[in-house]
Amino acid sequence: MSQAIPAGTKWWNGGKSPYNVEYGKLMMWFFLMSDAFTFGAFLISYGTIRFSSNSWPNPNEVFRSFPIVGEMKIPLAFVSLMTFILIMSSVTMVLAVANGHAGKKYEVAKWLGWTIVGGFAFLGCQAWEWTHLHHEGAWWGRNPFLNIDGTQSSTNFTNFFFTITGFHGFHVFSGVIINIIMLIMTLKGSFEKRGHYLMIEKAGLYWHFVDLVWVFVFTCFYLL
Amino acid sequence: MSNEAVIHGHGVAAATHDEHHVHHHKETFITKYVFSQDHKMICKQFLITGMIWAILGGLMSVLFRLQLGYPDTTFPWLEDIFGKWAKGGKIQPEFYYALVTMHGTVLVFFVLTGGLSGTFANFLIPLQCGARDMASPFLNMLSYWFFFLASIVIFSSLFLETGPASGGWTVYPPLSALGDANEGSKAGMDFWIIGMALFVVSSLLGGLNYITTILNMRTKGMSMTRLPLTIWALFFTAILGVLSFPVLLSGLILLLFDRHAGTSFYLSDIFIASTGKALPNEGGSAILFQHLFWFLGHPEVYIIILPAMGLVSEVMAVNSRKPIFGYMAMVGSLFAIAILAFLVWAHHMFVTGLNPFLGSVFVLLTLLIAVPSAIKVFNWLTTLWRGNLRFTPGMLFAIGFVSLFISGGLTGIFLGNSTLDIHLHDTYFVIAHFHIVMGVSAFFGMFCGVYHWFPKMFGRYMNNTMSYIHFWVTFLGAYLIFWPMHYEGLAGMPRRYLDYSGWVSFRQFGDLNRFISTVAMVVFAVQLMFIFNFFYSIFKGRKVTSQNPWGANTLEWTTPIRPGHGNWIGEIPEVHRWAYDYGKDGREFIPQTEPISANESGH
Numbered sequence: 001m002s003q004a005i006p007a008g009t010k011w012w013n014g015g016k017s018p019y020n021v022e023y024g025k026l027m028m029w030f031f032l033m034s035d036a037f038t039f040g041a042f043l044i045s046y047g048t049i050r051f052s053s054n055s056w057p058n059p060n061e062v063f064r065s066f067p068i069v070g071e072m073k074i075p076l077a078f079v080s081l082m083t084f085i086l087i088m089s090s091v092t093m094v095l096a097v098a099n100g101h102a103g104k105k106y107e108v109a110k111w112l113g114w115t116i117v118g119g120f121a122f123l124g125c126q127a128w129e130w131t132h133l134h135h136e137g138a139w140w141g142r143n144p145f146l147n148i149d150g151t152q153s154s155t156n157f158t159n160f161f162f163t164i165t166g167f168h169g170f171h172v173f174s175g176v177i178i179n180i181i182m183l184i185m186t187l188k189g190s191f192e193k194r195g196h197y198l199m200i201e202k203a204g205l206y207w208h209f210v211d212l213v214w215v216f217v218f219t220c221f222y223l224l
Numbered sequence: 225m226s227n228e229a230v231i232h233g234h235g236v237a238a239a240t241h242d243e244h245h246v247h248h249h250k251e252t253f254i255t256k257y258v259f260s261q262d263h264k265m266i267c268k269q270f271l272i273t274g275m276i277w278a279i280l281g282g283l284m285s286v287l288f289r290l291q292l293g294y295p296d297t298t299f300p301w302l303e304d305i306f307g308k309w310a311k312g313g314k315i316q317p318e319f320y321y322a323l324v325t326m327h328g329t330v331l332v333f334f335v336l337t338g339g340l341s342g343t344f345a346n347f348l349i350p351l352q353c354g355a356r357d358m359a360s361p362f363l364n365m366l367s368y369w370f371f372f373l374a375s376i377v378i379f380s381s382l383f384l385e386t387g388p389a390s391g392g393w394t395v396y397p398p399l400s401a402l403g404d405a406n407e408g409s410k411a412g413m414d415f416w417i418i419g420m421a422l423f424v425v426s427s428l429l430g431g432l433n434y435i436t437t438i439l440n441m442r443t444k445g446m447s448m449t450r451l452p453l454t455i456w457a458l459f460f461t462a463i464l465g466v467l468s469f470p471v472l473l474s475g476l477i478l479l480l481f482d483r484h485a486g487t488s489f490y491l492s493d494i495f496i497a498s499t500g501k502a503l504p505n506e507g508g509s510a511i512l513f514q515h516l517f518w519f520l521g522h523p524e525v526y527i528i529i530l531p532a533m534g535l536v537s538e539v540m541a542v543n544s545r546k547p548i549f550g551y552m553a554m555v556g557s558l559f560a561i562a563i564l565a566f567l568v569w570a571h572h573m574f575v576t577g578l579n580p581f582l583g584s585v586f587v588l589l590t591l592l593i594a595v596p597s598a599i600k601v602f603n604w605l606t607t608l609w610r611g612n613l614r615f616t617p618g619m620l621f622a623i624g625f626v627s628l629f630i631s632g633g634l635t636g637i638f639l640g641n642s643t644l645d646i647h648l649h650d651t652y653f654v655i656a657h658f659h660i661v662m663g664v665s666a667f668f669g670m671f672c673g674v675y676h677w678f679p680k681m682f683g684r685y686m687n688n689t690m691s692y693i694h695f696w697v698t699f700l701g702a703y704l705i706f707w708p709m710h711y712e713g714l715a716g717m718p719r720r721y722l723d724y725s726g727w728v729s730f731r732q733f734g735d736l737n738r739f740i741s742t743v744a745m746v747v748f749a750v751q752l753m754f755i756f757n758f759f760y761s762i763f764k765g766r767k768v769t770s771q772n773p774w775g776a777n778t779l780e781w782t783t784p785i786r787p788g789h790g791n792w793i794g795e796i797p798e799v800h801r802w803a804y805d806y807g808k809d810g811r812e813f814i815p816q817t818e819p820i821s822a823n824e825s826g827h
Contacts, residue, residue, distance in 0.1 A: 156508065
């Protein structure tokens with residue numbers, strides 16, 4: 001075991017990065033920690049208000065529409081599709097990063113392209129879902145849905161839903177913009193000139209984080 | 225140079241970057257003084273913006289002290305300046321609330337966070353770690369300009385017709401959420417929220433830079449345990465900021481929705497007397513905001529005090545000509561404070577209806593902070609003990625800091641007990657406590673830093689006579705202002721009231737209040753003298769003629785007297801020892817760059 005670490009390597013003694021990590025990547029990790037606290041604060045606020053309420057609407061009742069299929073009501077089917085799209089876009093991002101390590105310019109561009117498509121698809125789905133709920137009378141400060149026990153619900157169900165999914169959607173949107181910039185830089189050969197695709201890796205960290213946050217948002221609003 | 229290769233990417237990029245630093249490139253006025261990416265210039269921008277804010281924030285306190293000290297007197301000149309806000313020469317209630325709110329906001333965030341961390345993290349981190357600049361000079365520049373934008377927004381709110389935010393610096397809803405309830409909760413509150421959001425962005429950009437620079441860009445030989453305590457303190461400060469400010473941001477976003485989108489995050493069952501309207505909001509919780517606010521608010525006080533502690537530790541060791549006592553204990557206690565900072569926020573909420581059992585947990589955690597704080601105090605005292613003290617202005621402020629920190633810290637133990645807090649909450653006792661322990665103390669840390677590093681910043685010294693007058697008047701003044709407030713608070717005198725003469729119980733303090741107000745004005749005038757000294761010395765001060773005027777060990781004193789962008793000419797020096805080899809083996813001081821000699825004693 002001890003042979004695995006070359007004798008005399010003192011990572012913390014200065015003159016080198018202790019994690020052998022470039023500064024921008026370290027910054028990204030700390031930024032993600034910070035952003036995790038932003039979302040954490042939102043979700044804990046949501047939990048606090050929900051636990052102090054006597055009852056809450058049933059997500060299986062609220063989220064059961066699917067575009068095109070009309071009146072067929074399938075609980076949570078559409079949001080499952082959204083989640084699947086977002087997770088697949090994480091997979092394509094992994095492939096873009098991996099190809100970046102191999103230095104394959106066009107492969108990177110291809111997988112980045114698919115990630116951007118996935119991002120837009122997710123945002124499109126979210127836009128449809130918001131519009132649909134809006135047509136049903138839901139918005140900030142307006143909640144048409146009854147509690148699961150049939151009583152009148154406070155507006156906080158929709159208030160939190162639109163605020164937190166909106167904030168997440170804003171993050172996805174920023175991620176798509178970042179990915180588009182990465183795609184342009186890849187195609188222009190900026191990374192090829194630098195000799196590494198580190199920027200793609202950093203964009204990837206952000207993208208995976210946004211996906212991970214969605215898992216929590218999804219759980220809190222649709223499953224619980 | 226392997227440093228550069230690791231931190232600035234690989235191969236070709238590293239080589240060009242090196243050149244960029246070593247050779248002077250042509251700089252215009254704009255790139256040198258305005259949109260500068262040199263950490264030393266950004267430091268000065270933060271410092272001077274912070275000073276402007278400090279004068280404004282201090283002036284606000286002079287105005288409301290005028291009201292508190294002389295509640296029956298009219299000042300027609302106030303009406304000439306402030307118009308309807310001081311109708312008949314008397315400060316109106318709305319104006320009074322606006323003044324105390326903005327005084328708190330400005331001093332807590334814009335002076336003691338932006339001004340203090342912004343100045344010294346920018347100045348000392350690259351210089352004391354041995355780096356040419358911050359990890360990302362560009363983001364560093366943005367950090368200042370976001371701070372500037374935030375300043376502009378908050379400053380313009382002072383000129384709104386309905387006035388700036390006036391619900392207290394903690395902006396508790398429902399008051400802050402309802403424009404109908406209060407003039408200051410109209411546009412002023414929106415300006416406040418936007419200004420603070422920009423401030424959070426600034427603090428995040430700065431903090432990320434500070435953390436990565438300290439972790440990644442230390443020069444060869446500068447292990448973490450050889451870092452000066454200033455850097456350790458600024459490191460923990462940055463981490464606290466990066467992790468706590470986002471929670472405030474979330475809280476403010478929810479507040480913004482409550483104000484403008486008809487949501488009920490913080491609102492429930494409200495009737496507004498002024499309009500005679502019952503609001504439809506249901507299901508929200510005003511206490512939720514307090515939790516979110518104080519999850520930032522409490523770490524915030526450590527964001528303010530930790531840099532001051534770091535500066536004081538360094539200046540004290542240099543001017544005692546002795547190693548800092550208990551270096552590792554100092555680092556450990558900084559770490560302990562940083563951890564506990566996140567676990568004590570509800571002690572600000574003991575009387576909000578918090579579950580008493582939960583309260584008792586927060587009492588325990590709060591009192592635990594006394595342990596690392598006491599460790600630090602004892603280490604400072606033992607550093608002074610039998611030292612060869614040089615009473616430079618910086619050193620005097622460092623000693624003054626320790627005195628104030630002890631006095632203010634002891635009253636913290638009173639307030640940390642939830643039972644005592646039933647009596648003491650929202651009284652002048654609280655005002656006395658936090659002004660001494662984090663307000664004036666942090667200012668003393670800041671002054672100590674300014675006096676000590678002024679020669680490095682501007683290549684000149686500040687005037688000593690004015691500095692000593694500044695110290696003694698501020699030090700005695702601080703005690704004369706805040707000590708009496710403890711008695712008022714113990715007698716139950718509540719804070720945030722415009723006029724106490726209507727109460728028989730508090731009328732007895734009329735003379736005391738007048739005394740406090742008088743001292744406050746004298747102390748404020750002396751701060752103007754400090755400002756004069758500062759700017760006068762930039763241009764006319766005595767010139768620094770040696771590289772290391774204080775005989776200090778740290779790396780910033782190995783740079784040229786007026787270092788250019790890139791700090792060192794040629795290679796960055798290598799570090800061979802910790803920063804505190806003072807009075808060792810018969811030598812007064814041994815710089816960090818000196819290799820350990822064969823027959824040197826251990827430490």
